[in-house]
Amino acid sequence: MASLAFSAKIGRCISPSNAMVSDQYESKRKGLSFGKGIFARKNDPRDSLVTKVATQAPTVIPSLEKELAGDRNHVAWTSVQQERWEGELVVEGEIPLWLNGTYLRNGPGLWHIGSYNFRHLFDGYATLVRLHFENGRLIAGHRQIESEAYKAAKNNNKLCYREFSEVPKLDNFLAYIGELANLFSGASLTDNANTGVVKLGDGRVVCLTETQKGSIIVDPNTLDTLGKFEYSDSLGGLIHSAHPIVTDTEFLTLLPDLLKPGYLVVRMEPGSNERKVIGRVDCRGGPAPGWVHSFPVTEHYVIVPEMPLRYCAQNLLKAEPTPLYKFEWHPDSKGFMHVMCKASGNIVASVEVPLYVTFHFINAYEEKDEDGRVTAIIADCCEHNADTTILERLRLQNLRAFMGEDVLPDARVGRFIIPLDGSPYGKLEAALDPEEHGKGMDMCSFNPAYLGKKYRYAYACGAQRPCNFPNTLTKIDLFEKKAKNWYEEGAVPSEPFFVARPGATEEDDGVLISMISEKNGDGYALLLDGSTFEEIARAKFPYGLPYGLHGCWVPKK
Ligand SMILES: CC1=C[C@H](O/C=C(C)\C=C\C2=C(C)CCCC2(C)C)OC1=O
Ligand SMILES: CC(/C=C/C=O)=C\C=C/O
Numbered sequence: 001m002a003s004l005a006f007s008a009k010i011g012r013c014i015s016p017s018n019a020m021v022s023d024q025y026e027s028k029r030k031g032l033s034f035g036k037g038i039f040a041r042k043n044d045p046r047d048s049l050v051t052k053v054a055t056q057a058p059t060v061i062p063s064l065e066k067e068l069a070g071d072r073n074h075v076a077w078t079s080v081q082q083e084r085w086e087g088e089l090v091v092e093g094e095i096p097l098w099l100n101g102t103y104l105r106n107g108p109g110l111w112h113i114g115s116y117n118f119r120h121l122f123d124g125y126a127t128l129v130r131l132h133f134e135n136g137r138l139i140a141g142h143r144q145i146e147s148e149a150y151k152a153a154k155n156n157n158k159l160c161y162r163e164f165s166e167v168p169k170l171d172n173f174l175a176y177i178g179e180l181a182n183l184f185s186g187a188s189l190t191d192n193a194n195t196g197v198v199k200l201g202d203g204r205v206v207c208l209t210e211t212q213k214g215s216i217i218v219d220p221n222t223l224d225t226l227g228k229f230e231y232s233d234s235l236g237g238l239i240h241s242a243h244p245i246v247t248d249t250e251f252l253t254l255l256p257d258l259l260k261p262g263y264l265v266v267r268m269e270p271g272s273n274e275r276k277v278i279g280r281v282d283c284r285g286g287p288a289p290g291w292v293h294s295f296p297v298t299e300h301y302v303i304v305p306e307m308p309l310r311y312c313a314q315n316l317l318k319a320e321p322t323p324l325y326k327f328e329w330h331p332d333s334k335g336f337m338h339v340m341c342k343a344s345g346n347i348v349a350s351v352e353v354p355l356y357v358t359f360h361f362i363n364a365y366e367e368k369d370e371d372g373r374v375t376a377i378i379a380d381c382c383e384h385n386a387d388t389t390i391l392e393r394l395r396l397q398n399l400r401a402f403m404g405e406d407v408l409p410d411a412r413v414g415r416f417i418i419p420l421d422g423s424p425y426g427k428l429e430a431a432l433d434p435e436e437h438g439k440g441m442d443m444c445s446f447n448p449a450y451l452g453k454k455y456r457y458a459y460a461c462g463a464q465r466p467c468n469f470p471n472t473l474t475k476i477d478l479f480e481k482k483a484k485n486w487y488e489e490g491a492v493p494s495e496p497f498f499v500a501r502p503g504a505t506e507e508d509d510g511v512l513i514s515m516i517s518e519k520n521g522d523g524y525a526l527l528l529d530g531s532t533f534e535e536i537a538r539a540k541f542p543y544g545l546p547y548g549l550h551g552c553w554v555p556k557k
């Protein structure tokens with residue numbers, strides 16, 4: 001693979017430390033394992049193909065072999081092969097000269113310990129990928145986040161903390177009792193910050209997951225793990241939304257209360273580690289709060305979703321995963337949307353809405369009448385037609401078993417309309433015909449200058465069917481109700497992330513950054529023009545990229 005050797009060579013030139021990481025990469029290519037524990041996978045059946053992919057030109061796999069293999073070895077669902085790498089990538093096309101800064105993408109990139117394979121996409125140890133753009137050049141790299149959970153797994157060659165679907169094996173009944181105590185104190189919960197990464201207003205870069213203890217500060221240049229982000233308040237609780245709303249002036253998040261079902265809406269200022277309570281929402285139904293993976297805001301309001309997919313304390317205690325993991329589906333408990341005034345903490349609307357399932361809210365805004373009075377809140381999300389099976393589809397064995405069947409459950413841009421006139425019901429409808437994006441929809445972004453404001457464009461992953469996972473990049477025009485899709489056969493693209501051109505006046509004037517895991521085992525960074533949605537540049541990594549979740553942009557100072 002010419003570009004592989006070339007890129008690795010360039011990699012060595014960048015800084016002295018690269019020689020070490022690139023050499024590690026060379027050893028891996030030659031079939032030698034390095035490190036210990038996690039990386040010493042002598043009998044892993046995936047090794048042969050992974051090594052083949054890493055060492056040989058990307059040859060076409062003979063069709064019978066391919067048919068038998070399905071997507072078992074798709075690099076998107078294969079653990080990253082080395083702990084870290086850094087190097088300059090060769091760019092095809094042109095990176096705009098205004099694009100100066102660093103894109104970071106976090107995600108669960110390592111799904112095994114020794115020969116033990118994890119079950120679920122969300123279980124993997126965090127892999128942070130970096131694309132540093134400078135004057136048309138691109139320096140890339142990745143590094144595992146040194147969470148306690150990751151380090152313990154590496155040192156003990158076994159799972160030591162509770163991950164999304166994985167629970168450490170206990171030796172005896174006494175250990176089980178101890179484990180119950182650990183669970184209530186949060187000691188056994190993971191700090192594997194594998195979901196997202198945000199840049200706070202004060203410049204600190206924090207990787208996040210659903211557990212509060214999994215808030216980890218990293219250096220965006222070296223990807224070093226700098227330490228835990230410790231919340232200095234005494235709000236307590238173990239979990240939070242994995243997607244806070246972060247701007248230069250604030251950090252807003254939701255803390256679900258599992259004991260007295262509800263949510264605290266909290267705010268933290270730049271430079272501070274102390275969250276302050278804006279207000280509290282009591283749940284309207286069900287035994288526990290709905291899962292709040294994310295939530296939206298408008299200019300003046302925080303929108304608190306109460307999804308009928310609710311946290312489940314019993315499932316938390318179970319050793320074996322239940323069909324919905326830490327959650328339970330309670331259609332009888334109904335779905336609600338609450339609207340809290342950011343300034344006062346008062347709840348200005350709390351409406352019942354049709355049942356819904358979403359991981360990701362896109363954006364929200366205030367709808368005004370001709371006199372400028374706010375009449376309703378519009379909140380958009382990637383909505384899975386009130387069907388929870390997407391959680392099951394994200395099991396690694398399902399992701400790896402793709403044989404051409406169309407098994408990705410349908411999803412749409414769900415648009416909530418929440419009236420502010422005191423009526424008890426809100427609406428939920430598709431913002432555009434889901435056929436426009438192949439009835440697949442998740443992993444969304446938009447121009448952050450439009451946060452909480454009326455906006456026209458959303459970017460996300462859609463579906464070119466048949467597929468088992470969102471496999472297109474799609475630009476959604478919410479005014480025209482149209483989508484434009486980018487697709488490459490067999491490719492698994494990660495969330496398209498919008499970066500605006502400095503000085504832009506048009507909402508879609510900027511670029512989308514995505515990272516692509518290819519079916520031949522390779523991977524590349526991709527830039528699409530925000531306006532035309534055409535490719536403007538791509539740059540191949542010297543190794544295939546595992547799938548990753550969410551990213552952030554750290555502009556050049
Ligand atoms: C993505 C992604 C990662 C993430 O999950 C990670 C964990 C460890 C979540 C754990 C839990 C819940 C989901 C619910 C309640 C308890 C707790 C164990 C903290 O979720 C994602 O979506
Ligand atoms: C990958 C995903 C959700 C990720 C959560 O952070 C959903 C994919 C399919 O709809």
Ligand SMILES: [Fe+2]
Binds near residue numbers: 242359
């Ligand atoms: Fe997410």
